[in-house]
Amino acid sequence: MLSLIVVGIIPSVIAALFLSRSYKSRAVSIREMNLKTQCDILCSSYLSKGDLNSVVVNSELMLLSSIYSGRLMVIDRNFRVAKDTYDLDTGKISVSGEVMSCFAEGRGTTLYDQNNEYIELTTPITNENNEVTGVLLASISTNEIVQNCRYLEQRALIVIILLSVIVLVAGALFAELLVRPFKDVTSAIEDVTDGFEDQAISVRAYAETEQITEAFNKMLKRVRAVDNSRQEFVSNVSHELKTPLASMKVLADSINGQEDVPIEIYREFMSDITNEIDRETDIINDLLSLVRMDKKAATMKVARTNITELLENVVKTIRPLGLKKEVTITVKESKEVFAEVDATKLSLAISNLIENAVKYNKEQGAVEVSLKDDRKYFYLTVSDTGIGIPEDQKEMIFERFYRVDKSHSNKIEGNGLGLAITKSAISLHRGSIRVESKAGEGTTFRVRIPLVYETDEV
Numbered sequence: 221m222l223s224l225i226v227v228g229i230i231p232s233v234i235a236a237l238f239l240s241r242s243y244k245s246r247a248v249s250i251r252e253m254n255l256k257t258q259c260d261i262l263c264s265s266y267l268s269k270g271d272l273n274s275v276v277v278n279s280e281l282m283l284l285s286s287i288y289s290g291r292l293m294v295i296d297r298n299f300r301v302a303k304d305t306y307d308l309d310t311g312k313i314s315v316s317g318e319v320m321s322c323f324a325e326g327r328g329t330t331l332y333d334q335n336n337e338y339i340e341l342t343t344p345i346t347n348e349n350n351e352v353t354g355v356l357l358a359s360i361s362t363n364e365i366v367q368n369c370r371y372l373e374q375r376a377l378i379v380i381i382l383l384s385v386i387v388l389v390a391g392a393l394f395a396e397l398l399v400r401p402f403k404d405v406t407s408a409i410e411d412v413t414d415g416f417e418d419q420a421i422s423v424r425a426y427a428e429t430e431q432i433t434e435a436f437n438k439m440l441k442r443v444r445a446v447d448n449s450r451q452e453f454v455s456n457v458s459h460e461l462k463t464p465l466a467s468m469k470v471l472a473d474s475i476n477g478q479e480d481v482p483i484e485i486y487r488e489f490m491s492d493i494t495n496e497i498d499r500e501t502d503i504i505n506d507l508l509s510l511v512r513m514d515k516k517a518a519t520m521k522v523a524r525t526n527i528t529e530l531l532e533n534v535v536k537t538i539r540p541l542g543l544k545k546e547v548t549i550t551v552k553e554s555k556e557v558f559a560e561v562d563a564t565k566l567s568l569a570i571s572n573l574i575e576n577a578v579k580y581n582k583e584q585g586a587v588e589v590s591l592k593d594d595r596k597y598f599y600l601t602v603s604d605t606g607i608g609i610p611e612d613q614k615e616m617i618f619e620r621f622y623r624v625d626k627s628h629s630n631k632i633e634g635n636g637l638g639l640a641i642t643k644s645a646i647s648l649h650r651g652s653i654r655v656e657s658k659a660g661e662g663t664t665f666r667v668r669i670p671l672v673y674e675t676d677e678v
């Protein structure tokens with residue numbers, strides 16, 4: 221609306237004012253020119269030769285005076301008014317600057333008084349010897365021009381007012397038409413937000429609205445995916461937490477239902493209940509670790525760390541498990557490796573990998589851990605001679621709560637959270653993890669992590 225007013229109305233006002241001013245100055249100068257020509261003719265043809273009181277001179281003066289509705293005076297050398305068409309000052313002395321300069325210079329003068337709206341014109345009357353014998357002084361009013369100007373301005377004002385009304389009405393309609401598709405986008409988004417609509421929205425009126433709706437649809441898809449995975453996660457968590465509780469209830473109920481239960485049975489059942497409590501605690505601890513990883517880089521406590529030492533410490537804690545399963549763990553490292561890492565998170569990630577390599581191994585199997593680096597990264601490899609992972613499930617093992625084969629998984633303890641924690645921890649270090657495996661032959665996890673930690677901030 222504002223731009224329409226600026227573009228439409230303001231230039232019209234300026235144009236109207238400019239035209240009226242131009243008309244006025246042009247009309248005044250034409251009037252001056254015409255009067256000057258008439259005065260020149262009158263002076264050279266009649267006044268310089270004839271008797272001032274002759275009928276011809278009188279009638280010419282009166283004619284000119286009435287044509288221009290002005291006053292004509294003939295002033296002689298003694299500044300005495302010899303002739304006055306208004307007959308007011310005849311015989312009186314009239315000394316004005318214009319008349320004096322006309323006498324002095326022998327040339328006519330023109331003066332336009334804008335305040336009082338009149339033109340004053342002097343024309344010299346000369347004799348045969350070119351001597352100025354008198355001056356013809358003509359004063360005419362320019363009121364008529366001013367009135368014409370006013371009339372034109374009034375007309376222009378009416379046109380401008382009409383134009384403004386048209387511009388405002390057209391502007392309002394045009395603006396409404398222009399923003400309607402954007403209103404449609406807003407209401408479509410509101411419908412989705414309020415839950416009336418759950419489809420992708422589409423407003424194709426302009427390329428811009430199409431882009432906005434496409435961007436919104438993409439965002440909606442992402443939000444829904446996040447929401448679905450959250451719901452799935454919550455239902456998985458509830459399920460996993462309920463299983464040990466259900467077992468505990470069954471165990472407790474069966475003791476309660478019997479009378480005179482021998483103390484050995486009590487002990488056995490209580491030890492089963494303790495195992496279930498341990499399982500529940502493990503799940504809760506792993507969930508807490510995952511939540512900590514999800515908080516992203518803000519919780520990273522990065523420091524320059526001796527990775528070789530860190531790896532040895534992790535292996536030390538897993539060795540008892542290896543001994544129990546008769547699995548040998550060997551570590552291959554050429555030299556000490558240092559890197560900027562969060563030691564706690566990285567220990568957890570490595571520990572999960574080596575623990576899995578032992579857990580999913582065969583009796584008297586082997587686990588080989590190697591560590592090396594180049595100028596940019598360090599590389600950690602964990603290989604085992606275990607049961608392996610089927611090709612089609614290789615990518616799924618990193619999902620939360622995912623376990624490959626439920627039948628063997630039942631025998632091997634675990635909750636499917638270990639590799640999810642490992643992957644999050646490695647991602648937080650801007651690293652990558654890959655898995656190579658052949659079912660029945662063994663598995664190799666390859667981890668690559670930058671030696672220098674880079675934050676997101678630029």
Ligand code: ADP
Pocket residue numbers: 572576577580604606607608609617618622623624625629633634635636637638639640663
């Ligand atoms: P958990 O070990 O607690 O079940 P993980 O997330 O650590 O959970 O592992 C997910 C699944 O991936 C495991 O259940 C197992 O089936 C498979 N897996 C992980 N590591 C190995 C491995 N080294 N060898 C064979 N299978 C593995």
